[in-house]
Amino acid sequence: MGDSVTGWDPPGQPSRWPAHRSKIIAGAALLVTVLAVLAVLLLRTTGDSRADAAGERVADFLAAWEAGDPARAAAHTDDPEAAESLLESVRRNLGAKETALEVTGSARDAGEGAPDGAMAVPFTAVFTFEALGEWTYDSTAHAVPGPDDAPWKVHFEPALIHPRLAEGQTLMYRVEHPERAPVLAADGSELAGPSTVWDLSVWPAMLEDPEDAYEVLDGLDVGLDTEALAERVAAADPDQAVPVITLRDSLYQEHADTLTAVQGLQAQQATRPLAHAARSVIGGVDPGTGEGSHGLQGRYDEQLTGTPEAFVVIADRQTAEPVETLAEQGDGEPGTPVRTTIDPGVQRAAEEALAGLEQDASIVVVQPSTGHILAAADLPAAGPDRSLSGRLAPGSTFKVVSTAALLEDGVGPEDPVGCPKYATVDGQRFHNQNEFELGPDTTLREAFTASCNTAFIENRDRFEDGTLRDTAAAFGIGGDWDVGVSTFDGSVPGAEGANDLAASLIGQARVQASPLVLASVAATVAEGAFRQPVLVPDAVREPHRPAEELSDGTFEALRAMMRETVTKGTASGLRGVPGQAHAKTGTAEFATGEDGELSTNAWLIGFLGEGDLAFAVLLEDGGSGGSHAGPVAAALLRGLD
Numbered sequence: 001m002g003d004s005v006t007g008w009d010p011p012g013q014p015s016r017w018p019a020h021r022s023k024i025i026a027g028a029a030l031l032v033t034v035l036a037v038l039a040v041l042l043l044r045t046t047g048d049s050r051a052d053a054a055g056e057r058v059a060d061f062l063a064a065w066e067a068g069d070p071a072r073a074a075a076h077t078d079d080p081e082a083a084e085s086l087l088e089s090v091r092r093n094l095g096a097k098e099t100a101l102e103v104t105g106s107a108r109d110a111g112e113g114a115p116d117g118a119m120a121v122p123f124t125a126v127f128t129f130e131a132l133g134e135w136t137y138d139s140t141a142h143a144v145p146g147p148d149d150a151p152w153k154v155h156f157e158p159a160l161i162h163p164r165l166a167e168g169q170t171l172m173y174r175v176e177h178p179e180r181a182p183v184l185a186a187d188g189s190e191l192a193g194p195s196t197v198w199d200l201s202v203w204p205a206m207l208e209d210p211e212d213a214y215e216v217l218d219g220l221d222v223g224l225d226t227e228a229l230a231e232r233v234a235a236a237d238p239d240q241a242v243p244v245i246t247l248r249d250s251l252y253q254e255h256a257d258t259l260t261a262v263q264g265l266q267a268q269q270a271t272r273p274l275a276h277a278a279r280s281v282i283g284g285v286d287p288g289t290g291e292g293s294h295g296l297q298g299r300y301d302e303q304l305t306g307t308p309e310a311f312v313v314i315a316d317r318q319t320a321e322p323v324e325t326l327a328e329q330g331d332g333e334p335g336t337p338v339r340t341t342i343d344p345g346v347q348r349a350a351e352e353a354l355a356g357l358e359q360d361a362s363i364v365v366v367q368p369s370t371g372h373i374l375a376a377a378d379l380p381a382a383g384p385d386r387s388l389s390g391r392l393a394p395g396s397t398f399k400v401v402s403t404a405a406l407l408e409d410g411v412g413p414e415d416p417v418g419c420p421k422y423a424t425v426d427g428q429r430f431h432n433q434n435e436f437e438l439g440p441d442t443t444l445r446e447a448f449t450a451s452c453n454t455a456f457i458e459n460r461d462r463f464e465d466g467t468l469r470d471t472a473a474a475f476g477i478g479g480d481w482d483v484g485v486s487t488f489d490g491s492v493p494g495a496e497g498a499n500d501l502a503a504s505l506i507g508q509a510r511v512q513a514s515p516l517v518l519a520s521v522a523a524t525v526a527e528g529a530f531r532q533p534v535l536v537p538d539a540v541r542e543p544h545r546p547a548e549e550l551s552d553g554t555f556e557a558l559r560a561m562m563r564e565t566v567t568k569g570t571a572s573g574l575r576g577v578p579g580q581a582h583a584k585t586g587t588a589e590f591a592t593g594e595d596g597e598l599s600t601n602a603w604l605i606g607f608l609g610e611g612d613l614a615f616a617v618l619l620e621d622g623g624s625g626g627s628h629a630g631p632v633a634a635a636l637l638r639g640l641d
Contacts, residue, residue: 051107054119054143057152061141062101062123077156078144086170089317090161093172098128110142115155118142125162131175131310132329139163162326165314169323172315177290177308180273181335183282183297185342186372192282192297195274196249198267200259202229205238207264216258216265217244220251241266246287248274273297277347280378280385281485281535295385296338296485296536306335340484340535341372346613349639350377353617353632360620362387363636364515368523369612371531371543373483373516388487388535390514392618395588396451396625397518397603398507400525400558401492403448405471407554409462413445413561423454425502430457433587433624448561449569451585451625456505465495468504470548475521476530477513479544484536489544490517507588515616518605523614525562526582526607528555562606571604573630577637580609585625592621604629608637 057076064073070087077083103123110118121143126136139162142155158165165171182193200217207213210233214226224245236242252259252267259265275282275297283295292301309330313322343365350363354377364387365375376387386392411417419438423430432453438446447455469492472478477490490513495501503509513521516533524530532543562582565571571583583606592599602623607614617633 053152054107057143058121058141059103061154066099066101076154078153079156083156089170096127100126114142115144118144131308135327169314170317172313174311175308178306178332178334181304181337184337184339185344191277192275194271197270197272198247198252200244201241201266202233203264204233213262279381281376300338304335307333343374346374350375353635354379362515362618364519365615366519366523367612368527368614371533373535388516391488391512393588394507394513395586397584397586397605401472402456402505413557414443416441417444417447417455419452419455423457425498428499449564451570453506457502460501469494474546474550475524481544482540484539488514515618519616522605522607525558570626573634579611582606587624602629604633
């Protein structure tokens with residue numbers, strides 16, 4: 001057979017192959033081990049790289065979602081259009097105060113049911129809501145590799161947003177408020193409560209005669225900008241209703257026939273909490289949120305609203321109907337009423353006295369013995385509450401304070417103070433209304449009754465820089481009033497020079513007051529002491545009390561002068577009203593526009609000698625106290641009778 005290698009040894013020869021075979025086998029085993037280790041290392045490196053890429057893409061997606069940027073978040077998904085649509089729906093319908101989204105674990109193979117090659121990345125979502133607080137859930141995002149070297153994408157499906165969300169659904173935050181509690185008058189009757197309203201809208205596709213429609217809407221006389229409305233209607237989807245205005249039932253019924261006759265105008269009946277009286281003070285409720293927006297409705301919103309029920313639900317995207325509740329909070333406790341000091345009869349008289357005026361105006365009525373605010377009326381009724389918060393020069397009504405300072409300084413009602421036609425202070429000339437003069441022997445009583453400016457200005461040397469401020473403080477002016485609603489409580493700064501003092505003595509310069517402040521001045525004279533005004537007694541914790549009070553003699557003299565102002569002076573328009581009126585008129589000048597043209601505010605303040613009642617009347621931008629505010633005050637007092 002020769003020396004051929006056949007795997008066996010010739011007989012009688014010692015064997016060499018077993019040793020070689022062992023070495024070969026051992027080498028092969030080592031190679032297999034090395035290859036296995038390398039394979040594991042390669043797989044591990046590849047796996048780590050995939051996990052990192054998947055985690056980073058999901059983190060980018062969550063960061064954009066958290067930032068409230070649906071378009072940017074959707075760009076990280078494999079279906080940007082569908083993702084942006086649902087993310088925008090969720091953002092809008094949840095309306096969360098805060099959103100926090102965070103990857104909470106390492107990416108892992110997604111396994112069955114997920115797209116091929118997908119990595120599962122766990123994350124936690126935390127949404128914070130006003131009434132619900134924090135709502136948290138855990139979820140998982142699937143990231144899928146792009147072709148070749150393309151970036152990874154987050155696989156989009158509704159369950160990405162919430163694990164239980166299905167196609168055609170969205171997340172929605174809902175708050176269900178119990179019926180809003182009313183604002184009550186002093187007698188328990190409602191000043192504000194649920195009322196019938198009508199929501200007007202335009203249906204563009206049905207609008208046959210736009211000019212006729214806008215003419216009818218103009219006829220409502222509610223200040224509608226119909227030109228702007230026409231532009232909105234022209235730009236709108238023809239089959240999408242364009243909101244116009246919400247009308248109180250009384251106004252709607254007055255115009256119902258003309259409104260319903262216009263093709264394309266629609267009116268939908270609804271119920272809203274509305275103020276029946278003292279509208280500027282009571283304020284309003286936002287129809288969209290149900291929250292009080294200003295006035296008493298805003299200040300006491302939580303009390304009036306009660307405890308709402310709050311829900312996060314899965315809802316149908318088309319109908320917004322809830323499908324499943326995911327979280328809920330609250331038990332829907334009803335709100336409690338806010339009781340005010342408003343007297344319905346006095347409030348009605350105040351509002352009727354303002355009716356028909358063609359300028360902004362306000363009336364405040366207070367009860368001197370208690371400080372209770374019996375009425376606060378403004379025109380326009382739905383405008384700002386100038387009655388309580390207005391900041392205006394009081395004009396000659398402030399002479400009540402200036403006279404009190406002179407009386408406290410020892411000047412008697414019959415002491416001469418003079419009343420020249422003009423008074424000049426450092427080159428600035430002051431005059432009386434219509435430039436009248438009474439002569440050098442004019443007494444303080446006569447100067448007060450005739451409202452002589454120059455008499456007070458010529459006696460300015462009797463005042464220190466802080467005298468007027470300190471006397472005003474005895475009337476509560478400039479204090480911090482705890483009324484139960486926001487008010488402006490007056491301002492009388494210390495005089496800065498002779499001219500500033502001269503103007504301040506007649507209620508000009510930097511002296512400012514609201515109708516409430518001046519009604520309180522009259523009430524203080526009537527009562528002989530300052531009683532801080534109060535509107536919501538239950539909310540008042542510490543009413544303001546002046547550090548010093550005026551003497552009884554000062555109040556007695558002021559009462560006599562204010563009575564004579566009615567019987568013989570500038571407030572003669574109140575002479576025939578019942579209740580023995582006492583009053584002081586005022587006409588305050590102010591500059592209007594860029595050219596500095598002067599206009600006036602007309603004031604009249606007073607109280608009844610027979611009856612626990614004091615008042616202030618303000619007519620803005622035109623007129624004088626006696627001639628214009630006087631008839632309104634007379635109408636108020638006759639309305640009370």
